[in-house]
Amino acid sequence: MSDHGCIHLNNFKAAKGIQPYKVIHSFFVTSTSNEARVRKAVSCLCHTCKSYKDRLHSCLHCIFFGCYVKGHIQEHAKTKKHFLAVDLCYGNILCFQCGDYVYDRELLVVAKAQWSETAKSLSLGEFYRTWEPSLYEVELLKKNPRRRRVVENSTIGLRGLINLGSTCFMNCIVQALIHTPLLRDYFLADRHHCPQPNRCLVCEVSSLFQEFYSGNKAPLILHKLLHLIWTHARHLAGYEQQDAHEFFIATLDVLHRHCEQYSQVAPLIVKDNPHHCNCIIDQIFTGGLQSDVVCQACNGVSTTIDPFWDISLDLGPTAGSGGPSSGLSKEGGGAPTSLLDCLERFTRAEHLGSSAKIKCNNCQTYQESTKQLTMKQLPIVASFHLKRFEHSSIQDKKISTFISFPEQLDMTPFMSHRRNGNNNSAAPNGLHKNGEDAAFSDNRYSLFAVINHEGSLETGHYTAFIRQQRDQWFKCDDHLITRARLKDVLTSEGYLLFYHKQILEYGRNSKV
Amino acid sequence: MKTSPHQTLVKAGDRDGLKELLRRRLVECGWRDEVKLICKEIIKENGQDITYDALLAMVTSRARSRVPDVVKKELLQKIKNQLLAQEEKLKLT
Structure with missing residues (x-):
């Protein structure tokens, strides 16, 4: 079928132009303004049977709406001899003389422009469209006729990394980042454009993705990446053993700062984030942590929301463990044994104690208070850091207790609206405001990377x-890559755990 | 005049948003590709000149049955939410 319409449509266009189609489209197919939407709601009914569905069509010649399923638009076409109609669901043109829908390039362009305008008027970003290669892309595809097909047992995307002298901390983080689904999609889709390709870390990461997916199986040497990290995060320079967690955060930070510097508007913004930064790192890794401090005298709540890239979880027994959150909790308890335990503890209200009185904004006096952390906004990739390395004035030690973690994780119980509902009394209208969209959102995650530390504190x-590929697991030990079972993963010690959100929501201001 | 739920959603622009969400979900779960393949097959069997109506008659039930339950559930939930939210708004004004 060609996209040059038909003789009947061409005759119509010659007589009346494209304006009738444009008007019908902008009001009744995709309404481009609020006024149009009201009109559509009120008047888009079959003039014969008052139905709003059943493939409603509008006559292109006069003001008439009729449904197709019960034959009312056909009837109109026959009696009035108005042989062209517009389908109001998709905007396609039906020619009764040809007996089918016809495609017209000129009108398709009109329709496309209207879609964009509608999306804009609803602040929905851009509507989805199937990919149509540009002229440049057509050229590229012609020049490179070989296609790579990913089959079930394909090992594409897997490459070992040479250890450059205690750089396993870097290798394992690189493996985790390379196998972060959304990050992979971003880089393999060539979304990073850079004015300074030589010194840019993001470009280096981008070319790494190309290397991983090139099909070459030889292990890679990350000397350039290492050098760039050393230049950008000086505290990591040198050939000493570094902490993988520290390296992870430093890498995100360097990447984020790079992206910010040369930022361009990302076409698809995945969700609000508290950083107000559009860079790919923030879109994927940033979440918002809500902290509620409740005054014990007047029950006044002071709430702050801070961005986070990862969540560090204490593993020691509840009372008197090291770190800044050493305050006593309401319920004392043993050491946690699972990730859920840790998260439950992390989001539990804790009493700040009598020695840490805080000035309450509500009653303006210094009072004892409780503090509770909850998830206000979940990141797309949730990274958990199990604090296995304990540093205190007495001794440094590694906690090797087994902490179980699931393959599928539901974060709903740790969300602000849920937690606050059960515990301290949050303002009722605040609760409602969150509850509206948060209560029905899907907060399920699945595990996609685990980093383990083997050995002791000094040498490890x-x-x-x-x-990889949905449900296949591999163990990456520097240059060695071996197949692993899910059981091996879930029974490993676990130091850093990476979870990916299962369902993504679209659009920053999306109403849906 | 009493407005139907359908009209309420059209007016607020929710219907466009929901339609877009549905479109993307169907693409994500592979439904669109599946249906495309079915259509291609039918066109191969019946010749290029098959009409839209004939194609539709052969594809509809197969295509419908392939829509995953999770997608239906999500849409249903979201439609409910939007209608409830619109109702709330009406009460306030």
Whole structure:
């Protein structure tokens, strides 16, 4: 079928132009203004049977709406001899003389422009469209006729990394980042454009993705990446053993700062984030942590929301463990044994104690208070850091207790609106405001990477388990990549755990 | 005049948003590709000149049955939410 319409449509266009189609489209197919939407709601009914569905069509010649399923638009066409109609669901043109829908290039362009305008008027970003290669892309595809097909047992995307002398901390983080689904999609779609390709870390990461997916199986040497990290995050320079967690955060920070510097508007903004930064790192890794401090005298709540990239979880027994959150909790308890335990503890209201009185904004006096952390906004990739390395004035030690973690994780119980509902009394209208969209959102995550530390505090070795192609697991030990079972992953010690959100929501101001 | 739920959603622009969400979900879960393949097959069997109506008659039930339950559930939930939210707004004004 061609996209040059038909003789009947061409005759119509010659007589009346494209304006009739444009008007019908902008009011009744995709309404481009509020006024149009009201009109559409009120008047888009079959003039014969008053139905609003059943493939409603509008006559292109006069003001008439009729449904197709019960034959009312056909009837109109026959009696009035108005042989062209517009389908009001998709905007396609039906020619009764040809007996089918016809495609017209000129009108398709009109329709496309209207879609964009509608999306804009609803602040929905851009509506989805199937990919149509540009002229440049057509050229590229012609020049490179070989296609790579990813089959079930394909090992594409897997490459070992040479250890450059205690750089396993870097290797395992690189493996985790390379196998972060959304980050992979971003880089393989060539979304990073850079004015300074030589010194840019993001470009280096981008070319790394190309290397991983080139099909070459030889292990990679990350000397350039290492050098760039050393230049941008000086505290990591040198050939000493570094902490993988520290390296992870430093890497995100360097990438984020790079992206910010040369930022361009990202076409698809995945969700609000508290950083107000559009860079790919923030879109994927940033969440918002809500902290509620409740005054014990007047019950006044002071709430702050801070961005986070990862969540560090205490593993020691509840009372008197090290770190800044050493305050006593309401319920004392043993050490946590699962990730859920840790998260439950992390989001539990804790009493700040009598020695830490805080000035309450509500009653303006210094009072004892409780503090509670909850998830206000979940990131797309949730990274958990199990604090296995304990540093205190007495001794440094590694906690090797087994902490179980699930393959599928639902974060709903740790969301602000849920937690506050059960515990301290949050303002009722605040609760409602969150509840509206948050209560029905899907907060399920699935595990896609685990980083393990083997050995002691002084000498140890990092390895990573990564998921590839939905449900296959591999162990990455520097240059060695071996197949692993899910059981091996779930029974490993676990130092850094990476979870990916299962369902993504679209659009920043999306009403949906 | 009493407005129907359909009209309420059209007016607020929710229907466009929901339609877009549905479109993307169907693409994500592979439904669109599946249906495309079915259509291609039918066109191959019946020749290029098959009409839209004939194609539709052969594809509809197969295509419908392939829509995943999760997608239906999500849409239903979101439609409910939007209608409830619109109702709230009416009460306030």
